Amino acid sequence: MNADAPRPFRGIVRRTARACPLLLAAALLCGCWDRTEIEDRAIVLGVSIDKAPPEAENEEESVTHYVKGLGPPASDLIRVGVQLALPGRIPLGPGESGGGGGNDPQKTVWVVDVVGHSVNDALMNLQQELSARLFFGHLRVIVVSEEMARFGLENIDDYFHRNSEVRRMAWMMVSEGEALSLMKASPKLERVPSLYLMTTLxxxxxxxxxxxxxxxxxxxRKSKLGQxxxxxxxxxxxxxxxxxxGLALFQDSRMVGATKPLGIAVYMALKGNNPGGYSAFVKVNGTEVMTHVTHRESKTTFELRDGKPFFNFKMAFELNLEEKLNDELNIQDPTTIREIEQSQMAGAKKLIEEFIGQSQSLGSDVLGLGEYVRxxxxxxxxxNVRTKERWQRMYKEIEYKIDIDMKIRRIGMKAE
Amino acid sequence: MTKATRDVTATQASAVLVSTIIGVGVLPLPLFAVRAADTGGPLVTLLGSVCALIGLLFVAALGMRFPDQSIIQYSERLIGKWPARAIGACLIVFFALLTSLTAREFGEVVVTSVLKQTPVEVTVIVMLMLAAISARNTMSTFAYIHFFYVPLLLVPVLLIVALSLKNAELLNLQPFWGNKPEGMLQGILTIAALFQGSFVMTIVIPAMRRPAKALSVSLYSILIAGGLYVVIVIAVVGVFGAQETRKLLWPTLELAKATSLPANVLERLDGAFLAVWVTAVFTTLLSSYYLTSQSLKQLLRLEEPRIFTFFLLPFVFVLAMVPANIVKMYEAVLNVGKVGLALTTVYPGLLLVIAWVRKKRGSAHER
Structure with missing residues (x-):
């Protein structure tokens, strides 16, 4: 029909025809399929995972499996708690009262929990009850109960590793006792509870x-062969x-033990992580002082001795003296300072030996010494090694030597 | 057309090559490298780029001998009309496949990580359409498009690498040749296959102002693109370790996800990275699409340069939709890539030897 059109019109028709693909592309490129209103999203801030008793199976409806008993056995049931941000209640700035939510943390989030055979099963059960789509892009904290961690985290790791929304900067932690209670906690310092957990770390x-x-x-770390x-x-x-x-020590995906709080300090010392953050009592001449580590330095070297890996840990610490328990010591005396350093050196050595000994007996090479060998x-x-299992066994027999250099640099504002 | 406009400068030609090489392959690259030789990944990538350089040098040397023609044309003078046409047809099919797999790989990444509800067909066809529309331009516009996008590709990737290197550990990269270097040779070929877009050189040379610079253009562009690839693999393996990299489908994307701008202005850079990467895919797609349509035109001795741009679209689209799932798709990518090496490296090598032996050369004054 265009053939009869007068000449100037034909040009316009042709130009319009040419613009069509461009318009189509513009319409398709804006991504309308994935349009989601922020209110329609259930933003997950925290997740807790506990083991559930087998009786809890009655709580579960058949959302992902039609026949009861399909899927893992009831003994593997887990209870997943989810902390959801309430839209409009999350305070945006420090001064803001948060759109009516006030300062009560319980009013900014909503904690719901469900039972399931696996993480995804539980989340699907939850999704069945929720109007909004669960969104994990803002997930900050995953809390796993110790019982669950000792059972094994393979399924949990897999789910969160596979999910493209989850950040690698989120925290996963193991809780002594029930994990769900951490989701329900209402700390006063932050208005959003899981942000408090995150900020703590x-x-x-x-x-x-x-x-x-x-x-x-x-x-x-878990993936590495020698760590x-x-x-x-x-x-x-x-x-x-x-x-x-402390540190929850793992072997593969299974928690095998936990260190004491000072174990964290030892780990950081061995790794040379800075700044230093731990204080310790030091025994000197029958009384005690407390020192605070300000700077750590560490070098791990490795050699083969008689066909066996042998490690050398060389460490240097800088300390501040923080308090004395009584007036017996004269800090002005250089020999006293020397004595404090000596005593702390011996103490640190003992702590490190205890830490490595514990990890050796558990077969959990958290320091990644195997990686040095590899x-x-x-x-x-x-x-001699090749596989992770073999290294786990070998790690129990490795030998090492510790060299520590302690230097007290400052004593605070008091002269003696 | 090519005789009339010889206005592509050496810098532009390098830009074309660099932005063509950097494409979808960036995302799974560290996975391929690590699968070949775990911690030896960077070394594999380096050797892979050297291998790709050799192939590209063959193409460049041939282009310098026949500065007015592309491989489709001069191969007929070297090995006879029909054998050359048969192999030419293979080349065209191969690049159509490469185009479709690039588009599909792009679609899969987008569906998995960003637009989860958008059908993969839509993403693929939009991208192919963009390439088809842009492939209607002349060679000099084509070169300008690439030249314009190159900084956009290089800077963000280098930024992410630089920011992530503070989390890298040297131990993750040792030993440099890998603990199990048996897969090295396969890995080198796999990585070299990621550079095959650079074959577009064969149609760029006839439009170059000074075809004599083809060799240095090839050298520099592989230096830049290969260098970037090696740096990416070093960063990924350094940050994650070889074993963890093995578990990631798109380690480079994961690296962007794990990297944050200083002071946590942006806590994860994968969104920003994907935006840049779309451009990278577009330029790659454009090159292979352009190469396919131009070669087809030359094979059939047609004059109208745009004739095949839209005609190819349905075929390429259907090819893109053939792999049933993402695992099959990567299998296809790897296999097609390796077969392609015979066409893009061995074949030009043979042609070059024949040209030497038969003392054939074609220059502007001769014809």
Whole structure:
């Protein structure tokens, strides 16, 4: 029909025809399929995972499996708690009252829990009850109960590793006792509870209280042939505060033990993580003083001795004197300072030996000493180790030597 | 057309090559490298780029001998009309396949990580349409498009690498040759196959202002693109370790996800990275699409340069939809890539030897 059109019109028709693909592309490129209103999203801030008793199976409806008994046995049931942000209630700035939610943490989030055979099963059960789509892009904290961790985290790791929304900067932690209670906790310092859990550990890194151990780092460590992963081991205390109790030591995906809080300091010392953040009592001449580590330095070297890996840990600490328990010591005397250093050196050595001894007996090489062997002596590794299981066994027999240099630099504002 | 406009400068030609090489392959690259030789990944990538450089040098040397023609045309003078046409047809089919797999790989990444509800067909066809529309331009516009996008590709990737290197550990990269280097040779070929877009050089040379610079253009562009690839693999393996990289489908994307701008302005850079990567895919797709349509035109001795741009679209689209799932798709990517090496490296090598032996050369004054 265009053939009859007068000449100037034909040009326009042709030009319009040419613009069509462009318009189509513009319409298709804007991504309308994935349009989601923020109110339609259930933003997950925290997830807790506990083992559930087999009786809890009656609680579960057949959402992902039609026949009861299909899927893992009832003894593997888990209870997943989810902390959802309430739209419009999350305070955006420090001064804001938060759109009506006020300062009560319980009003900014909503904690729901469900039972399931696996993480995804439980989340699907939950989705069946929720109007909004679960969104994991802002997931900051995953809390796993100790019982669950000792059972094994393979399924949990897999789910969160596979999910493209989850950040590698989220924290995963192991709680002593029930994990769900951490989701329900209402600490006063932050208005969003799971942000409090996250801040505790993030600030821990800055104060030298905890090493970087985001979920992504934990996954990387766990994957390595000559290293095991660890997670923060925490406990909810009576003031609704979170105590970092130590490192939860893993072998593959299974928690095998936990260190004491000072174990964290030892780990960080061996790794040379800075800044220093721990204080300790030091016995000198029958009385005690407390010192605070400000700077750590560490070098691990490795050699083969009689066909066995042998490690040398060389460490240097800088300390501040923080308090004396009584007036018996004269700090002005250089020999006293020397004595404090000597005594702390012996104490630190003991702590380190205890830490390595514990990890050896558990077969959990959290320090990644096997990686040194794999990286520096590949020939030896290929001949004698090769697999992770083999290294787990060998790790129990490795020998090492510790060299520590302690230096007290400052004594505070008091002269003696 | 090619005789009339010889206005592509050496810098532009390098830009074309660099932005063509950097494409979808960036995302799974560290996985391929690590599968071949775990911690030896960076070394494999380096050797892979050297291998790709050799192939590209063959193409460049041939282009310098026949500065007015592309491989479709001069191969007829070297090995006879019909054998050359048969292999030419294979080349065209191969690049159509490469185009379709690139588009599909792009679609899969987008569906998995960003637009989860958008059907993969839509993503693929939109991308192919963009390439088809842009492939209607002349060679000099084509070169300008690439030249314009190159900084956009290089800077963000280098930024992510630089920011992530603070989390890298040297131990993750040792031993440099890998603990189990048996898969090295296969890995080198796999990585070299990721560079095959650079074959577009064969149609760029006839439009170059000074075809004599083809060799240095090839050298520089592989240096830049290969260098970037090696740096990416070093960063990924350094940060995650070889074993963890093995578990990631798109390690480079995961690296962007794990990297944050200083002071946590942006806590994860995968969104920003994907935005840039779309451009990278577009330029790659454009090159292979352009190469396919131009070669088809030359094979059939047609004059109208745009004749095949839209005609190819349905075929390429259907090819893209053939792999049933993402695992099959990667199998296809790897296999097609390796077969392609015979066409893009061995074949030009043979042609070059024949040209030497038969003392054939074609220059502007001769014809």
């Amino acid at each position: 993030d600030e821990g890194i800055r104060m030298g209280k905890f090493p970087q151990d985001y979920i992504g780092i934990y996954w990387s 095991e992963g660890f997670l923060p081991y925490v406990k909810l205390k009576k003031n609704q505060t979170l105590q970092t109790k 990286a520096k002596a590949p020939g030896y590794w290929n001949r």
